[in-house]
Amino acid sequence: MPEIPDTLFEKLNDMFGKRMKIDEDFLEKYSHDETAELKGNIPGVVLFPMTAEEISEVLKLANHYKVPVTPRGAGTGLSGGAIPEPGGIVLSLEKMNKMVEFDESNLMITVEPGMITSEIQKIAERYGLLYAGDPCSSESSTIGGNIAENAGGNKVLKYGPTGSHVYGLEVVLPTGEITNFGGKMVKNVTGLDMVHLLVGSEGTLGIVTKITLRLLPKPKFSVALLAPFESVETAIGVVPKLIKDSGIMPSSLEFMDNSSIKLACEFLNVNFPYSEAGAHLILEVEGNDRDAVADEYEKLGDICLKEGALEVFVADNRNTREKLWKVRKSVAEALMVYSPVHCMEDVSVPTASIPELLKGSSEIAAAHNLETIAFGHAGDGNVHITFIKGKSSEEHWKTHLKQALRELYELAKELGGCISGEHGIGIKRKKYLPIALDEAQIRLIKGIKRVFDPNNILNPGKIVDV
Ligand SMILES: Cc1cc2nc3c(=O)[nH]c(=O)nc-3n(C[C@H](O)[C@H](O)[C@H](O)COP(=O)(O)OP(=O)(O)OC[C@H]3O[C@@H](n4cnc5c(N)ncnc54)[C@H](O)[C@@H]3O)c2cc1C
Structure with a gap:
């Protein structure tokens, strides 16, 4: 020590x-x-x-x-x-949580790293603009943490993860030097793309002290759809078809199985339509033309109905949309209350492999006799398969969780996916990294760490040991 x-x-x-x-x-x-x-x-x-x-x-x-x-x-x-x-x-x-500059002409905002994500969303909104980074933790996480983890969230499908919005970074390197990567340029191939090496580096390569983010014109209309399905299989089976068959890119396409819905509704003390259904999808479409948005959500709703949705509910005003999203965004917190001991995963696979991932993960949970729930960002292939200790003994939990995790990661890899889509490796997945990356890749990561941080003083022991 x-x-x-x-x-x-x-x-x-x-x-x-x-x-x-x-x-x-x-x-x-x-x-x-x-x-x-x-x-x-x-x-x-x-x-x-x-x-x-x-x-x-x-x-x-x-x-x-x-x-x-x-x-x-x-x-x-x-x-x-x-x-x-x-x-x-x-x-x-x-305490470094202030706005440094709002550049309306270039549609860029520069902020300090401690600013809460939703604060950036609100500032952008005041100018009729959109900050499209939207993790479910947006009311509490900071933009610095979002950058370090390249946080995903609910709008990744259309707008990409946090890194897609990051154009410039002021960084204090582990040696203490202060430097600036990128800026407000939309195109920049001057040297290596250091901005996006820092994004997702989990606080191991530098401390981000200022961030320049791109904002977008805010779409005038947003409509959310809620589609309950009889079973997880039918709900998740529709996901790859929705975009392919409609030709529409929703801004969100989220999934909650029955247990996630029940947990969140109990936690919030609210009712949810078709709460006994096997699974629900939430879709959101956005645009500037009311009729075009209506055409899009009708088309998506029709595909859901054709593929087995029990009903399609339309949330076309702010109030109903927010109520719907509150349930989705509360699952993680509800889980904490239900069983503080659990293991929330965020494996990510190509979207077409989502049905196989869900099937395989429930087989893994059953084989290890572990309680499980699944929810998440189905549209981008990133699902929070979560193992829950519940009433199982400490010994059963510890032994079987390790094995179940390994099997889940191997399954994701087999399906062409990765072991973390948005939460990162940190300490938690470090020992499993060789399942996802080969020796050459791990050697490069260690080499980069040594170049940035010769004394290994910045956040050591995260991602890899050097
Ligand atoms: C209820 C809940 C819902 C969540 N939903 C999502 C979701 O939808 N999508 C998603 O991607 N994640 C989600 N998360 C995970 C988490 O919120 C994100 O990883 C978030 O980006 C972490 O931000 P933070 O400010 O809390 O960072 P911290 O947890 O404090 O730190 C995270 C990492 O960032 C590093 N770091 C922090 N600030 C800096 C900085 N300025 N410079 C360099 N490194 C830094 C730290 O060293 C650490 O490695 C959720 C978490 C909870 C609890």
């Missing part, structure tokens, strides 16, 4: 004063993220920097004293990325 040497402690104390925390409650709160099955590590100090220069100073000191530093946004991560090294430094970016 690294000790923070007295001289370093004094220097940090001089720099941060009240923005340095060492009391037990604080250290406990910053010892973990939201990964249900991972225990945390108590850090030595938590620092709340306000500028890139302060972060640079901390990293220079950390290199000198060889003390590990873990950047942290809101701690909503689901792979242990923000879990610090025991006794190390946590750099919380929460």
Whole structure:
């Protein structure tokens, strides 16, 4: 366990004063993220920097004293990325949460990394624009954390994950140098694409201190559809057909099995139509022409009905749409209440393989006698298959979960997919990385880490060990 040497402690104390925390409650709160099955590590100090220069100073000191530093946004991560090294430094970016510039002419916004994602959505909306990044945690996660994980969410199908909206980054490198990658250019092939090397690097290659995001014109009309189906198989079987047969790209195409619906409705204390149905799909279409949007949702609704939907409900005003989305967005929280011990996965496969993934994963759960639910971003092939401890014994859970996870990851790989589509590798999936990547790829990742961080002080032990 690294000790923070007295001289370093004094220097940090001089720099941060009240923005340095060492009391037990604080250290406990910053010892973990939201990964249900991972225990945390108590850090030595938590620092709340306000500028890139302060972060640079901390990293220079950390290199000198060889003390590990873990950047942290809101701690909503689901792979242990923000879990610090025991006794190390946590750099919380929460207080760096301001807008730096709103550039209406270029449709770009520049913000600090601690800004909550939904705040960016709201600012954009005030200007009639759209920030299309939309993880289900948007009310609590930070944009810095979204970038570090290349967060996905509900609009990836049409607009891409967080990285698609990121054009420029100010970054403090692990050595303490401050640099800028990218900018406001729409096209840029000058050197390597460092912006998108940093995106998804899980806080291991640099600390993001400013972010320039592209905004889009906000579509004038949005309509959501809710389609209940008799069984998971019929619901999920429609997914690959919806886009192919309609020629329409919905902005969202989400899936919830019966158990997910029940959990979320119980948690919110609301009723849901056809709550006994085997599974529900939620679709959303957007556009500027009311009639064109109506044509699109009718076409999609017809395909659902033709393929076995029990009914198609249309949510064409903000109120009903929000009610619908609230249920979908609450599944993860409801799960926490139902069974704090569970393991939420985010394997991702080509969309056409979604039915096989769902079938295979329920066979895996049955073979290991584990309770399971499935929900998620079916339209982009990313489903949250979740194993739940429920009433099973500690021993059964531990032994069978390990094996079930390995089988699930192998299945995803076999189907041409990957072991994480949006939550990242962090600590949680590190030992399973060789299922997904070959030796050459892992060697490159380690090599890149060594070039950026010769002393391995920035968020060590995440993604790979070097
Ligand atoms: C209820 C719930 C719903 C969720 N829904 C989704 C979803 O729909 N889609 C999705 O993709 N994820 C989802 N997540 C996971 C999580 O919200 C995302 O991974 C999010 O991007 C994490 O942001 P954060 O600010 O909480 O980051 P943290 O958890 O604090 O950190 C995550 C990683 O980012 C690094 N980091 C944080 N800030 C910086 C920075 N400024 N510079 C460099 N590295 C940094 C940390 O070191 C860590 O490795 C959900 C989580 C919960 C609890």
